[in-house]
Amino acid sequence: MRAVVQRVEKAELWADGQFTASIGPGLAVYVGFGPEDDDGAMRYILEKVRHLRIFEDEKGKLNLSVEDTEGEILWIPNFTLYGDCRHGRRPGYSAGAPVEEARELFCRFRRLVEEETKNSRFGVFQADMRIDQRCNGPVTLLLDSQKTF
Numbered sequence: 001m002r003a004v005v006q007r008v009e010k011a012e013l014w015a016d017g018q019f020t021a022s023i024g025p026g027l028a029v030y031v032g033f034g035p036e037d038d039d040g041a042m043r044y045i046l047e048k049v050r051h052l053r054i055f056e057d058e059k060g061k062l063n064l065s066v067e068d069t070e071g072e073i074l075w076i077p078n079f080t081l082y083g084d085c086r087h088g089r090r091p092g093y094s095a096g097a098p099v100e101e102a103r104e105l106f107c108r109f110r111r112l113v114e115e116e117t118k119n120s121r122f123g124v125f126q127a128d129m130r131i132d133q134r135c136n137g138p139v140t141l142l143l144d145s146q147k148t149f
Contacts, residue, residue, distance in 0.1 A: 001041040001105075002081040003143040004030040007054055011074045011133035013123050020129075021121035026071030028133050032081030033097045033105040034146075041145035042109045046116060049073065054139050062139075067117075075113060076123035076131060077106045099126065 005027055012022040029049055034041075055064040055071070066073060082096030097105060106125045113120050123129050142149055 001037045001045050001145040002032045003045050005141045007136045007139035009134040009136045014130040015124035015127035023072035023074045027066050027073045030076045030078040032078050033102045035097045044145045048143050072119040074121045077125045
């Protein structure tokens with residue numbers, strides 16, 4: 001499982017032209033799934049995101065997590081996180097989970113997030129999404145459950 005984590009002042013999401021979700025200060029997290037992903041991979045990403053110390057404390061140091069700040073998280077499914085751009089000009093997506101498997105993985109991940117957190121919102125799997133977000137910092141981090149980076 002892969003994730004791109006961005007610290008935001010706010011974010012709003014429309015899916016297939018319909019307003020779907022919004023958050024205030026917190027994180028916009030784009031998540032993609034590989035065929036080998038399991039509950040362990042999902043829990044790894046969830047725990048990393050929840051506890052990354054990327055918010056400033058009273059001294060201006062990045063010492064606080066989204067939970068410490070009681071921030072919100074917008075989880076956005078995004079298969080392009082498995083895009084392979086090493087060859088040619090068109091990314092290949094064969095490393096990602098097939099669409100129906102990825103759909104089930106996102107549903108399982110969503111259930112886990114809902115059980116473990118508060119203040120989470122979600123994008124819509126395989127929808128045409130428009131995300132309006134105001135990045136803060138910017139702080140952008142890459143996570144991979146296989147720990148390849």
